Amino acid sequence: MRSIVIGGGVAGLAAAVQLAADGSTVLLVESKDTLGGRVRMRDSGSWILDPGLHLMRRKGPLNQLLRKLRAPRVLGSRWNNREILAIDSDASQALTALATMSMDAEVIKIPEFVIPRGGWSSLVGRLIVSTNQMDVMLDVGSSAEALVLGPDGKLASVRISGNDIECDEVILAVPPSEASRLLESAGLDTSELRRCTEQRSAALDVALEGKPMRPYSGLFDANRGIIAIDVTAEDRIPEGGDSSACTILHAVSLTGDGPEALQDIKEFLDSRCSGWRNMAAARRSTTSIMLHPCSRAERVDGLAFLDHGIALAGCHIISEYHLSDAAVDTGRSAAKALKLNR
Ligand SMILES: Cc1cc2nc3c(=O)[nH]c(=O)nc-3n(C[C@H](O)[C@H](O)[C@H](O)COP(=O)(O)OP(=O)(O)OC[C@H]3O[C@@H](n4cnc5c(N)ncnc54)[C@H](O)[C@@H]3O)c2cc1C
Numbered sequence: 426m427r428s429i430v431i432g433g434g435v436a437g438l439a440a441a442v443q444l445a446a447d448g449s450t451v452l453l454v455e456s457k458d459t460l461g462g463r464v465r466m467r468d469s470g471s472w473i474l475d476p477g478l479h480l481m482r483r484k485g486p487l488n489q490l491l492r493k494l495r496a497p498r499v500l501g502s503r504w505n506n507r508e509i510l511a512i513d514s515d516a517s518q519a520l521t522a523l524a525t526m527s528m529d530a531e532v533i534k535i536p537e538f539v540i541p542r543g544g545w546s547s548l549v550g551r552l553i554v555s556t557n558q559m560d561v562m563l564d565v566g567s568s569a570e571a572l573v574l575g576p577d578g579k580l581a582s583v584r585i586s587g588n589d590i591e592c593d594e595v596i597l598a599v600p601p602s603e604a605s606r607l608l609e610s611a612g613l614d615t616s617e618l619r620r621c622t623e624q625r626s627a628a629l630d631v632a633l634e635g636k637p638m639r640p641y642s643g644l645f646d647a648n649r650g651i652i653a654i655d656v657t658a659e660d661r662i663p664e665g666g667d668s669s670a671c672t673i674l675h676a677v678s679l680t681g682d683g684p685e686a687l688q689d690i691k692e693f694l695d696s697r698c699s700g701w702r703n704m705a706a707a708r709r710s711t712t713s714i715m716l717h718p719c720s721r722a723e724r725v726d727g728l729a730f731l732d733h734g735i736a737l738a739g740c741h742i743i744s745e746y747h748l749s750d751a752a753v754d755t756g757r758s759a760a761k762a763l764k765l766n767r
Pocket residue numbers: 431432433434435436437454455456457460461462463464476477478479480481482526567568569570598599600603626628677714715716738739740747748749750752
């Protein structure tokens with residue numbers, strides 16, 4: 426089987442590994458210059474600052490996949506979820522918001538969280554190593570432009586940077602708008618995907634030479650919709666540094682994006698982490714990053730185009746999981762469904 430995976434984020438990497446494990450010849454196409462998608466590496470000097478608040482669920486599909494791939498070194502340490510300060514809410518609401526990165530999720534059974542060792546980029550790096558070990562071909566820096574169906578309605582090829590590459594099946598591990606554009610290029614109906622509305626957020630990542638959040642490991646303000654956590658770990662600070670005197674702080678607005686939302690995060694930290702601005706050793710912020718590609722109610726069926734040899738993956742696909750766990754779950758499910766459909 427010749428399979429193509431479009432999109433080199435967590436969902437695409439998980440899908441490619443599964444397809445290769447099931448015996449396919451796999452080509453993974455990523456339009457940016459590096460793999461990883463929304464968790465791709467960004468330089469933050471000698472500190473390890475993830476791009477946005479990123480914790481992994483200890484028993485979630487991503488952690489399970491890493492265990493399967495025998496990657497114990499990236500699994501990291503448990504995050505202390507008992508010391509969260511919930512303002513205008515309670516601890517279970519705060520932890521639900523943290524687990525789902527959403528303000529309106531129903532309270533869920535609270536998971537244990539893990540801080541991946543070496544940050545999310547090392548975790549994604551481990552998935553990339555697995556694709557190499559499984560002989561997945563990588564085409565990084567090339568864009569998938571169109572899907573071409575044969576007269577039987579089955580996928581015949583994918584147009585990648587102007588070339589038609591023949592294949593038998595494809596997984597679209599790209600955001601809904603891009604999946605919709607590609608499916609429309611093959612004349613398929615994408616009305617459900619087009620209904621997806623992105624939820625964007627402002628986020629602030631900062632390395633502090635001090636412990637202004639003490640005694641808490643996390644802060645959640647239900648009225649402002651802001652969550653801030655301390656993910657300090659030995660491997661995230663510069664060599665020779667003392668983790669008991671530093672804070673790796675990530676804060677996200679769960680209610681919106683834009684300069685005002687970022688300002689709101691800073692003012693929240695001013696009120697709860699006094700002096701943090703003067704302690705900043707490394708800092709990165711964004712006024713707008715896509716947090717969820719759609720609302721939970723808008724999630725779509727990833728297997729709706731299976732008869733054409735096409736499956737979808739990502740957090741906009743129906744799954745019992747959230748965030749990167751949903752990406753891994755839907756990536757692997759898409760690969761398994763294509764295998765059964767052959
Ligand atoms: C601020 C923030 C905090 C988060 N915190 C957490 C957390 O604590 N825990 C957690 O589990 N998750 C968290 N997440 C979510 C997690 O980062 C995402 O769920 C996950 O990275 C999504 O992966 P993906 O592969 O589905 O999508 P993406 O990462 O968006 O990957 C899609 C890829 O497709 C590529 N692409 C698009 N179009 C094309 C094309 N035509 N051809 C080729 N390639 C294409 C893109 O360049 C991109 O690399 C957070 C996200 C954000 C933004």
